Amino acid sequence: MTTMTIAKAINEGLRASLTNNPKSLLMGEDIGPLGGVYRVTDGLIRDFGADRVVDTPLAESGIVGTAIGLALRGYRPICEIQFDGFVFPGFNQITTQLAKMHSRSGGKLTVPVVIRIPYGGGIGSIEHHSESPEALFAHTAGLRIITPSNSHDAYWMIQQAVDCTDPVIFFEPKRRYWLKGEVDTENPGPASDPFQAHVLCEGSDATIVAYGPLVPVALAAAAAAEEDGHSIEVIDLRSISPIDFDTVTDSVKKTGRLIVAHEAPTFGGIGGEIAARISERAFLHLEAPVIRVGGFHMPYPVAKVEEDYLPDIDKILEALDRSLAY
Amino acid sequence: MGATQLPTPGINGTGLDLQSPAGGASSDPAAEMIQLLGPDGKLGTDPVFSDYAKRLEPEQLRGFYADMAKVRRFDQEATALQRQGELALWVPLTGQEAAQIGSGRATQRQDYIFPTYREHGVALTRDVDLAELLKLFRGISNGGWDPTENNFHLYTLVLAAQTLHSVGYAMGIQRDQKFAEANGSNDPKAAVVAYFGDGASSEGDVHESMVFAASYNAPVVFFCQNNHWAISVPTEVQTKVPLFNRAKGYGFPGIRVDGNDVIAVHAVTEWALEHAREGRGPVLIEAYTYRVGAHTTADDPTKYRESAEEQAWRGKDPLDRLEKYLRNEGLADEAFFEQVRVDGDKLAAHVRSTTQNLKGPDFRESFAGVYAEPHPLVAEELAWFEEYSAGFEGDHEDGGK
Numbered sequence: 001m002t003t004m005t006i007a008k009a010i011n012e013g014l015r016a017s018l019t020n021n022p023k024s025l026l027m028g029e030d031i032g033p034l035g036g037v038y039r040v041t042d043g044l045i046r047d048f049g050a051d052r053v054v055d056t057p058l059a060e061s062g063i064v065g066t067a068i069g070l071a072l073r074g075y076r077p078i079c080e081i082q083f084d085g086f087v088f089p090g091f092n093q094i095t096t097q098l099a100k101m102h103s104r105s106g107g108k109l110t111v112p113v114v115i116r117i118p119y120g121g122g123i124g125s126i127e128h129h130s131e132s133p134e135a136l137f138a139h140t141a142g143l144r145i146i147t148p149s150n151s152h153d154a155y156w157m158i159q160q161a162v163d164c165t166d167p168v169i170f171f172e173p174k175r176r177y178w179l180k181g182e183v184d185t186e187n188p189g190p191a192s193d194p195f196q197a198h199v200l201c202e203g204s205d206a207t208i209v210a211y212g213p214l215v216p217v218a219l220a221a222a223a224a225a226e227e228d229g230h231s232i233e234v235i236d237l238r239s240i241s242p243i244d245f246d247t248v249t250d251s252v253k254k255t256g257r258l259i260v261a262h263e264a265p266t267f268g269g270i271g272g273e274i275a276a277r278i279s280e281r282a283f284l285h286l287e288a289p290v291i292r293v294g295g296f297h298m299p300y301p302v303a304k305v306e307e308d309y310l311p312d313i314d315k316i317l318e319a320l321d322r323s324l325a326y
Numbered sequence: 327m328g329a330t331q332l333p334t335p336g337i338n339g340t341g342l343d344l345q346s347p348a349g350g351a352s353s354d355p356a357a358e359m360i361q362l363l364g365p366d367g368k369l370g371t372d373p374v375f376s377d378y379a380k381r382l383e384p385e386q387l388r389g390f391y392a393d394m395a396k397v398r399r400f401d402q403e404a405t406a407l408q409r410q411g412e413l414a415l416w417v418p419l420t421g422q423e424a425a426q427i428g429s430g431r432a433t434q435r436q437d438y439i440f441p442t443y444r445e446h447g448v449a450l451t452r453d454v455d456l457a458e459l460l461k462l463f464r465g466i467s468n469g470g471w472d473p474t475e476n477n478f479h480l481y482t483l484v485l486a487a488q489t490l491h492s493v494g495y496a497m498g499i500q501r502d503q504k505f506a507e508a509n510g511s512n513d514p515k516a517a518v519v520a521y522f523g524d525g526a527s528s529e530g531d532v533h534e535s536m537v538f539a540a541s542y543n544a545p546v547v548f549f550c551q552n553n554h555w556a557i558s559v560p561t562e563v564q565t566k567v568p569l570f571n572r573a574k575g576y577g578f579p580g581i582r583v584d585g586n587d588v589i590a591v592h593a594v595t596e597w598a599l600e601h602a603r604e605g606r607g608p609v610l611i612e613a614y615t616y617r618v619g620a621h622t623t624a625d626d627p628t629k630y631r632e633s634a635e636e637q638a639w640r641g642k643d644p645l646d647r648l649e650k651y652l653r654n655e656g657l658a659d660e661a662f663f664e665q666v667r668v669d670g671d672k673l674a675a676h677v678r679s680t681t682q683n684l685k686g687p688d689f690r691e692s693f694a695g696v697y698a699e700p701h702p703l704v705a706e707e708l709a710w711f712e713e714y715s716a717g718f719e720g721d722h723e724d725g726g727k
Contacts, residue, residue: 057541059534062490065534069495073495093490
């Protein structure tokens with residue numbers, strides 16, 4: 001057991017993938033000598049060389065499109081998109097090509113490409129550097145989408161993404177890059193299935209589902225609610241596509257109440273999908289409507305007011321109050 | 327000139343250095359359009375490419391003619407099948423046979439081809455069953471053939487997306503060859519051909535693919551069939567300069583070849599593939615040709631271009647000029663041409679009967695290919711669909727409701 005930040009855990013996970021799989025390689029802008037703008041790939045070019053850690057031209061469609069070609073030749077490319085808002089020049093390649101290649105070929109072709117995207121706000125950055133576009137990808141069949149919230153998951157989930165035969169979008173909660181946590185590099189433990197949700201703390205009055213950057217917020221809200229005498233269950237979703245509805249359903253059957261929290265706008269978001277599925281699966285167990293806590297229907301606001309936009313402990317507690325009032 | 331003169335980026339301490347182009351002079355062979363076989367059926371000369379043309383045996387030349395005639399006959403049959411409601415859409419290639427047969431026949435088995443969606447002639451040269459091509463157009467598959475069997479990728483309908491796949495694939499070849507050399511393997515070297523059109527040349531992916539190919543010196547031949555019309559929009563709206571000139575800006579050779587001259591296309595493509603396989607980097611070939619028919623069976627060329635233009639290009643027909651040459655040189659007799667006609671009709675009959683027998687898949691198969699690994703949502707939806715379908719099972723027995 002060793003302690004490291006999420007950024008370091010991903011770095012070590014990438015190192016393990018490069019070591020274990022000679023066909024894996026990293027691609028992206030500034031990931032070589034600079035080590036990535038967040039230093040997630042720090043030191044890897046030194047140890048694996050410029051053919052395994054490829055500094056690419058500044059072109060997102062080019063990164064994803066050439067990664068598809070490499071995958072067709074039997075390689076396992078791991079692409080870095082520098083920031084969430086910059087993935088859109090590569091969106092066409094991801095949605096019309098990467099997601100569909102296996103299906104179009106009747107299963108003859110596989111494209112095991114991983115796309116790493118640092119996402120989410122809360123770092124005081126400028127336009128296009130704080131977005132949460134996961135729902136846009138989740139709506140596309142053929143992609144898998146996962147996001148870790150802690151160092152242990154980060155270390156294992158990036159390796160599991162590389163090992164997956166399907167294309168995986170790996171969303172990295174950038175404002176948690178420096179969050180430290182324990183990592184067992186010998187044994188993934190309960191993290192052995194990256195598409196399974198985890199119950200982080202058990203409770204009986206209500207369930208909060210969160211993922212990525214909002215998991216610590218959800219845990220803090222649950223702790224605050226406990227001081228007021230409420231017993232709250234917190235689930236780290238971990239996988240956005242597929243969603244582990246079984247774990248969420250089981251929890252809601254126990255607690256009768258559900259809050260879903262994410263940074264992305266609530267409209268058309270993952271929270272709506274969870275609310276709809278849970279109302280189908282556990283309607284008679286629900287004591288209150290499923291309540292979503294998320295961003296507003298606006299472009300991500302400027303950094304000086306992002307605190308008003310982002311879900312925080314108070315917004316989750318307000319949602320809990322509303323739920324418990326039914 | 328070209329890529330070999332570019333400064334080579336290198337990172338110290340790396341094991342493999344795929345970024346350094348191999349040595350050896352690479353010359354941009356010509357700035358003008360390369361033509362060997364003119365519309366009059368006479369063979370001209372070229373300081374570089376005549377040598378390639380001289381390699382061709384009479385048997386190969388007859389083969390080129392037979393291929394072009396076959397794929398033209400196939401094209402006619404597919405168009406007829408579309409008109410008869412057997413296909414949802416057809417994308418005719420008539421006029422572009424030389425560009426496709428000449429380039430396709432220049433590839434070797436180990437090369438990998440990324441077509442757009444009109445490369446029926448190239449498919450023929452790669453031994454793809456042409457009836458398989460029609461699955462896409464009949465609406466029963468989004469692919470249709472196994473790309474790994476003949477190194478001929480699926481058609482790509484999103485313009486230019488495949489040019490990037492081709493470069494990535496070529497980067498994979500570079501790595502494979504490094505592994506192979508380290509293991510003392512003597513496998514023949516491979517290259518990739520990326521097909522696209524003059525319309526697609528406006529897409530950002532073509533630009534990015536050329537940037538990547540140049541940066542990594544990837545063994546890829548970009549084969550642009552300039553057929554002069556992107557549906558109804560002429561080439562002049564796509565580019566201010568001849569398309570082959572763009573290669574210079576990326577740092578690799580660009581060649582314009584008479585796309586209706588199968589001998590010149592073959593020569594130029596062989597040169598480019600050798601260039602790429604030998605590690606000297608990418609090449610752009612612009613095959614200057616003309617799409618005689620519609621873009622697809624859904625459009626009407628009389629709305630956007632003059633028939634005089636079509637007539638002028640019919641005078642440059644790729645089959646006519648090779649036929650003249652073969653006859654003038656005594657390389658083929660009437661019996662040969664008769665045999666070609668018979669073979670064409672046979673192919674057409676095969677395609678027609680196969681197509682009419684191509685049934686749509688069971689809808690359940692659509693669930694199978696979404697993911698390579700098991701996926702709970704797909705499994706859940708399939709289970710729901712099975713249950714839903716089962717609810718109708720008794721209906722037919724009750725009197726065919």
